Amino acid sequence: MQISTYLLFDGQCAAAFAFYQQVFGGELQLTTVGDSPMQQAFPPALHARVVHARLTSPLIDIAASDWLHPTEQPQPGNLMCLYVSGGSAEETTRLFQQLSAGATVTDPLTQHPFGLYGALNDAFGVRWMFHA
Template sequence: MSTSPLTPYLTFNGNCRAAMTFYQQCLGGDLQVQTFAGTPAAEHVPAEAQDGVMHAVLSNGSLLLMASDTGTQPVTKGSMVSLSINCHSDEEITRLFNALGAGGHVTMALDDTFWGAKFGMLTDQFGIDWMFNYDKPGAAQ
């Protein structure tokens, strides 16, 4: 059984766009950025954070780096990096979420999202933050 690759997911205090643009200049590749404004997530962030980055992806060959601004909560060193797994099936996301969450704390239960995926977040028993995503077949990417 193969497991999906891990992707680092960085979290910023409002300067995600500047950081990811810098990383693109250093590492090359394609940068895609989506703000909170115009998405269902916009209702959960204050007006001054609407232009903040809800999700950014920098890709260059096998390099994949994802990031976002918090929108509401301040980030401190130690909570700036999560490990993200993009799963290949509903069974895989459920199995990994339950296994890695054992003895830990669920911060966002697995649930369907507006972007057509099943998604959840947790902190494991060792204090490591994890993000799980399963893009459902036929969902708009």
């Protein structure tokens, strides 16, 4: 299990990560809605949106997507969160439940085609995303 930085964009993830790759180098993995198993669940207008991007090198390891929560507008402070990934479903569920104390759960921990996923804003206003 690992905690890393996760950036949230509203349609500019691919451009931002192409830029970051130019600056920092590294290997870029990027999946759009149109390239994912979720393609049929979204209208064609959303198929270019990034479901998940990750840029890794000895210098950087960041991940991102074009999925800012629908109730929020992009603004400084809500475009970054802590991303808990790589653990078992049991570990992920335990951490999610513990961090839920006093939190606003925006996405209950649920199984999706891409794995177990959930998100919350903890009691201190920090955004957390979970994926197993």
